[in-house]
Amino acid sequence: MKRKVMLLMTGLHYGGMERVVFIAQSLIKEDYDVTVVTLYAKDADYEPDFKYIDLNCPPKDGKISKSFNVLKRVSKVRKVKNKIKPDIVMSFGTSANFANVLSKGKEKVVVGIRSYDWLTNYFVNYSIDRWTYNKADRVVSVSKLIAQDAERIFTLSKEKSKVLYNPYDVDYICKKAEEQLDEINLPNTDKLIISVGRLVNQKGFNHLIKAFSLVIQNHPDAHLMIVGHGEKEDELRKLILNLGIQENVILTGGQSNPYKFMKNANLYVLSSVTEGFPNAMVEAMSVGLPILAVDCKSGPREILSTLDSKNSTYRNEDLEKCKYGVISMESSQSFDYNADNIEKCDQVLAEGIDMFLSNESLRKEYSIKSRERAQEFTYDRFKSNLLAILNEI
The missing domain is CATH 3.40.50.2000 (Glycogen Phosphorylase B;)
Structure with a gap:
């Protein structure tokens, strides 16, 4: 029995x-x-x-x-x-x-x-x-x-x-990623950044949006798409409006199939203040998206650098190219939605996004690495x- x-x-x-x-x-x-x-x-x-x-x-x-x-x-x-x-x-x-x-x-x-x-x-x-x-x-x-x-x-x-x-069921994720995306009209750009998660303080989307406001100064054709819903949606929309980037940012709400959204993007960014093991990031790796992740506790460093636990307390203060993705400095826990307050962590994250958008070969290199690493989960x-x-x- x-x-x-x-x-x-x-x-x-x-x-x-x-x-x-x-x-x-x-x-x-x-x-x-x-x-x-x-x-x-x-x-x-x-x-x-x-x-x-x-x-x-x-x-x-x-x-x-x-x-x-x-x-x-x-x-x-x-x-x-x-x-x-x-x-x-x-x-x-x-x-x-x-x-x-x-x-x-x-x-x-x-x-x-x-x-x-x-x-x-x-x-x-x-x-x-x-x-x-x-x-x-x-x-x-x-x-x-x-x-x-x-x-x-x-x-x-x-x-x-x-x-x-x-x-992670990588085969299923890749199959679902091939479904037709009819929910929104995607912008005509090869500089589409995506992040997936609940619209809560923990996910650090205020930092990502501030960083993106710096990115479009060099890449005016870039777009940011955030998939998810949550209690901070109104504050995030206000931040987007105050930064004057509403034409370049898409909030899709929660989606039962986020993979087809990922498939149509060019870069995945994880901006969380804290994580356990970031599911959406590994799912994005499954469909071949290159990864830029802040050095939060925990998950990103174990996934992208494969450091042993004895080294897992190391924290990065800039940009670091790891084996399976790029790590940016840890996001602050300010939970600040003031458009005038751009922090160092936002600036470094913007530099990481700019690095990927300016270098197609880097995106291709980490796309291959992402698929390789996803097979281990x-x-x-x-x-x-x-x-x-x-x-x-």
Whole structure:
């Protein structure tokens, strides 16, 4: 009889975390009896093609409401565990992790750290987060740097701490990239820059837009396309307007198939203030886009330079040509939407974009390297590593 695994997630929005849950479900269902549970399905962007359990516990505003909501989530997770009787519950997202650990019974509990900022932006406070991770049977980080720092910050044992890179179906991505793009009329240019992600502070699109405002001074035919939706859309549109670059910037909103947008671009730029393992960047590499990424924690340096974890704390202060892409200095955490405030990180990022737009041979060189590197993050490798984590507990 197959062992039972419950995958517990926060919601059903567009995002790398949700995508990984769906992929994990499909890859291990032959080896385990898998049930997917979400804390809430309200305002879902996804409609999974498999059955899932919705606990109907969406986020609440206000401290008192949030506190009661935490207790409600824990109670509902415990009830569904008692009903399913899983051998292992693996959670994705800080809220899901907390509910998973707090409802722990005889089952093994696996929690994930999906982004570097989770190490310092505590769910409640440091001691509670430390208790949460130490109470779990395994803590799975999405990069070597996150695992390394999680072990130090939360005093996790090496045995408990694991690394699991995100999976990518490169063949599927390339196939979807060939679909007709009818949603927008693309500008007639060979200098189309693209970035994909939620319109939130974490993604650093304010820095990218400011950098691009410098780029078009030398490349007036260049265009920037940002694919995604989020709470900062109005502020970003205002910034674009104040910089006077509205004719050169396209905000497409969220897209179910971002790959065909990537396929029609000439350069992918990652401007995030923090990441875990940047899914959209690897997807862009799958379709052969050259990559310019800021040196944020974590992910870009591990992907583009293949540095070992012992060297992963190195931070770049300028532009650095790596084996699989170019790294720009780390974006500041100013979250500043003032058009008059152009920071050094914006200037360096602009220099990197200008370097790519001015050098077609450089773009071709890193396009080849991107495709080569993307092949190292396959479904097969992800499945093997995930099963190894589940099988040992």
